[in-house]
Amino acid sequence: MKDVYLFSGFLGSGKTSMLTDVIRQLKEKNLKPAVMMNELGKLPFDSQVVEKDIPLKEMLEGCICCSGAEKTEAQIQSLLLDSNFDVLIIETTGAAHPVEALDAVYSPLFADQLNVKGIVTVVDTKLWLHRQTLTPQVRSLFMEQIRHAHLLLANKMDLLTEAEQGQAVYELQGLNPHAFILQTTNGRVPLNLLEDLKATAQVAKKEIIKAPLSAMQLGSCLVEFTGKEFTQEQFEEWVRTLPDTVYRMKGYVPIEGIKNPMLFQYAYGMVQWLPEYLKMPAKLVMIGENIDTVPVIGFN
Template sequence: MKDVYLFSGFLGSGKTSLLTDVIRQFKAKGLKPAVIMNELGKLPFDSQAVDRDVPLREMLEGCICCSGAEKTEAQIQTLLMTAEWDVLLIETTGAAHPVEALDAVYSPLFAEQLNIKGIVTVADSHLWLNRQTLTPQVRTLFMEQIRHAHLLLANKMDLLTEEEQARAVFEMQGFNGSAFILQTTNGKVPLSLLERMEATAQIPKEQIEEARIGKQLTLSSRIVTFERSVTQESFEQWVRELPDTVYRMKGYVPVEGVKHPMLFQYAYGMVQWLPEFMNMPPKLVLIGDNIGDVQVLGIDR
């Protein structure tokens, strides 16, 4: 399996500085990174910082999440088929919500080929202390990116006094108690810290397969593999009983009386079924908080 890191953070937080330094560290270790970068504009300014020998895919004028999810899946599939690489680094736009970004990169089509190490959020510590100056919508996104991080970089510490540094870290830790917080300048983080992250891991071969979830993490993902068909009614009943902490589900569900597994998508209580004209693998990916506690046994009855 190939490791995947997702770099999140608000506009101007220092994600590209983090990306270039991590690329350097991986290459120094003899590993070949690949990169997917997402930018809101028409010109790939940030991608100019990536060395030419690094496999790179760009997504311009859009978001890696939401409507861009299918494009992201296609980019990853292309990298898997056409390029040689050891680890994938995905830099999202500053306007991306981390849950939606994780959803976009964790497709049931190649979930077993990738090991999602987790979300690294770069937080502008100065902006955190002045977050009340942001509009409500922008402030909500900024804080959501921090709340869902597995590893949180309290960046731009050089701009703060010692008292401000202590207050920023204390407040962030209280807001996201499950993330390890590292104080940084210019987004520099030891590679060893990244490699110790664990959002998902090898999948055991069982009737219902699930990714082992790192107990210290909150936002994570899980894979369910169906060995038999289900009725649409019983499956939707199971969906209705899920806790609110399940944010996203997508995959292919084998339904009784239907030739091929149907494409199923779920987002914040909304359900969508679509017919599939190819025999896709009967796998479902769940994304949410404390997803390891969700009861999945019985949905294949």
């Protein structure tokens, strides 16, 4: 399986500096990185820092977390088929919500080939201390990126006084008590700290694997349907029993009387069914908090 890291963080927080340093460390360990980079503009400014020998996929003028999700799937599939790499790093745009971005990474087509280690959020600590200057919508996104991280980099600490440093770390810990907080400058993070992350489920065939969250809130599991079919009503009845902490589900569900498993998508209480004209693998990815407590009786 390929390890995957999702780098999150607000605009200008230092994600690209972290990316270049992590690539350097991976290459020093003779590990081959691949990079997927999401940028809002037409020109790939940040991607110019990635060396030519590293497989790179770019998402320009689009967001991994919304209409670009299908393109993201195609890009990852292309990397898996065409490139030789050990570790995939996905750097999201500063405007991406981490749950949405994580959702876009998962696909039933290749979920069993990827081991998502976790979300690493870089925090501009000076901006954090002045977050009240942001609009409510932007401030909310800023805080969501922090709240859902598995590892927090309290960056630009050199710009703060000692008292401000203590205040920033204390407040970040209060917002996300489950994440390890590393105080840093220039986005520097030791590779071993990333490698120790264990955010999501390892996948085994014909089993429902629970996510070993290790006190981390956001995780996933992969459900594989082995010879069982449902009616849409039966399946949606089960969906209604799920807790609000299940944010996303997507995959292909075998429905009685229909030749190919149907594409099923769920987001914050909304359900969508779409016919599928190819026979896709009957798998479903679930993303949420405390996903290991979700009841899945009758689905294995």
